[in-house]
Amino acid sequence: MVHQTISTSNTPAPSASSNNNTMPRLLVDFFSARGARQAALAAIVGTLAACATRMPEAPPSTPAAVPTVPGLPEAPPYAVPGDTGPLPPPITQGKSRWTAVRWAELPGFGQDPLHEAWNAWTKSCERPGPVQAPLCKEVRRLSIGSGDEQRAWMVARLQPYKVEPLLGSSEGLLTSYYEPLLDGTRNPTSASAVPLYRPPATLGQRKPWYTRQEMETLPEAKAQLAGRAIAWLSDPVDALVLQIQGSGRLRITEADGSQRLVRLAYAGTNDQPYKSVGRWLLDQGLIRDATWPGIKAWIVQNPQRVNELLWSNPRTVFFREEVLSELDMAFGPRGAQGVALTPGRSIAVDPASIPYGTPVWLASPGPWAPLQKLVFAQDTGSAITGAVRADYFAGWGPEAGDLAGRLKQPLKLWVLWPK
Template identity: 70%
Template sequence: MIIASTLWLASCGVTPTAPQVSVVPEVLAAPLPAAMDDMLTAELSRELSHYDNAPLPSPRVTTKSRWVPVRWAELPGLGQDPLFEAWNAWIKSCERPGPVFAPLCSQVRRLSIATPEEQRVWLLTRLQPYRIESLAGPETGQLTSYFEPLIKASRQRAPGFEVPLYRPPAGLAARKPWYTRQEIETLPEARAALQGREIAWLADPIDALLLHIQGSGRISITAADGSERVTRLAFAGSNEQPYRSVNQWLISQGVTRVNPWPEATKAWAAQNPQRVQQLLWSNPRYIFFQEETLTPLDSAFGPRGAQGVALTPGRSIAVDPSSIPYGTPVWLASRGPAANLQRLVFAQDTGSAIVGAVRADYFAGTGDQAGLFAARMNQPLRLWALWPK
């Protein structure tokens, strides 16, 4: 699902012993004071009355969604989002823009040093918001979240590190099914095809499964001199088998506590060691990786998404590209127990479980804090595509 940044070099990067990792920005802050909120509302109302008064265009229809043109006033939280935080994600999109957004990229780059007010006025002037609905009518969908794990690993198989992570086998073909997860671990011919393809070894099979589910991650390896070397493992292919939710399998077995992932799953595995293989094999999909260097600049961003650009924590989402084209700026609104989100994000990735018109997976960042956020996130969603006028 996610691959690597265009800035990476050819060798493994060295980071401090306590590596800096990006995490999801704080999104559970208290509401603005009433006076400040009133001031923002009044200022925004003046802007909207001046810039958003032209006749609305016709609706647009994609393969899986209908886009209904609306006034900017429909977008919740428009005056409260610190847009400058989103601009890094937009500049990343401009590394590989589609034909619709490429003409705007020179202005996007210049506006990276503009004030939030100037950025907002530019949005009002150049873009038209469309409420995204399914073809059947509903405008509310589902928001989940994913992240980039950071896991301790060993370069060689050793006591305590016996779970391999593999490069793709020779002859792996896209869209052509290969061995299932169970077959990879049990059939001699599958094991022979992966002999010598090991990148690193992990201590816990649940951590390996976590990397497979997220599609990429970072591993931390202790060097001979005691320093920690952190490198990224990016998505390099899959066995093209269907994805099956491990949480759903656990629920079908009568397990009531499945989050936070993976801690709850590790607790269940510790209590049921004889059933761990059954748990792992419930998801036949298997991911292969390629190693990517992490430079200091890369560390602030996630792996590369399906658009081909590095993901920005808290500002990149995975979507169904049949509903929302890659690179599209999107206004996202979601309220629930995990967070209250009203912000500008960018469609820069996809995933096998991200299907439908109003469906998004929110990139939370890297490390444990981002993982806890992602495990909690499953709540209603509304989306507005921002399209050039």
């Protein structure tokens, strides 16, 4: 799922990754018998204990002070006995520099309910990168472990590194995105006349394809889109939101009056540059608040200028329809890693700085969502560029949309890399 944000940046989008058409698999319990599960956990915990006994004794020391993150509750550091040896050297990863730190330096590490993140980790293990793949057998086994067992395993097997840009401040920006839930119809009506399209047959033959304005006004563009509509919405701004987010859930009314819930997944773009409508409004001096609530308030007051607003962004996203099973409804769309996103535990990153599938510790203050938690790099987006930059997947529906429309706050990141 390659999405844009309403960020005022007009940074060109990276090339869209192809989505995996495989439906998300059921989370597998690898140990069907209780005895086998207990034995597996005992083996892991025993291994961790053995590792601990091999550590040389060190004199008592004061744990490293947890970096203060304004706006977040202060938490005691997570003390790791014997965590006093030399740290590994820094790693240069594309646009970023990773500097090794102690576990005690991760704000709130001892308080995060890790079991809530483990489903996202097992999802990443459906398509792991070469560095993370060797951990996946143990990750799956620990899905039935306690939070203390999961935390001890992480300390034994991973090394935290603070993510910093090669130049400049280590504090970045956190925004959020979500999966809209909209109502639509299979056929156009007097109330639903805004189409959502499949990719046109000529998409690959003409690069870039027609702009948003040309698609609505040029006869030749309209002809190539004839018969390609998946569904129809009543509000063109809802269609824009769906295209910016890159995926959504649609409660669709069929021709016979029946209703069903489907997912519209990202299937490509017209290869035109993405332009932020919020940036356009700011540049015109029309608003001061470029969040979605601010944009929508301007639209209500200026309905005659809606097309002008929409056409300021020449990019259009095309979709494909997917059936939503009960399991699919519990997860988000597939991200650029090719696995289903988990609300509150998946983030979009710049893959040139953080590889897909990497576990990441995230700390961000702010009035909307003060966060200190384990998340996973599973997606990307056109505005998500740079070392310390992330887009937080909030889930689906109105509440997630409200958070995604408002969240814009400082960010610090630590990657958790295999030792």
